[in-house]
Amino acid sequence: xxxxxxxxxxxxxxxxxxxxxxxxxxxxxxxxxxxxxxxxxxxxxxxxxxxxxxxxxxxxxxxxxxxxxxxxxxx
Numbered sequence: 001x002x003x004x005x006x007x008x009x010x011x012x013x014x015x016x017x018x019x020x021x022x023x024x025x026x027x028x029x030x031x032x033x034x035x036x037x038x039x040x041x042x043x044x045x046x047x048x049x050x051x052x053x054x055x056x057x058x059x060x061x062x063x064x065x066x067x068x069x070x071x072x073x074x075x
Contacts, residue, residue: 001018001019001020001051001064001065001068002018002019002050002051002064003016003017003018003019003046003051003052003053003064003067003068004017004018004019004046004051005017005046006044006046006053008041008042008044009025011027011029011038011041012027012028012029012032012033012038012041013025013026013027013028014026014028014044014053016053016067016071018064018068019051022072024071024072026070026071028062028070031062031066031067031070032055032060032062035055035060036055036056036060040055040056041055043055043056043057045057045058047061050063050064051064052064052067053067
């Protein structure tokens, strides 16, 4: 499962688009809040080779399967 596109809404809210055609708006604060500050969220980038979401020039990245399971779990 790969991330193919994202949009950053506000704070830690992102809309994520996966290659299985699933799309979901999700709050990533619980997942990345300890590693990415609010003012660093604008550094979000899609690594198209791996399909992961990166922050701070790749210093922090979320593996696609982790991101997918977090997004679609009941938390």
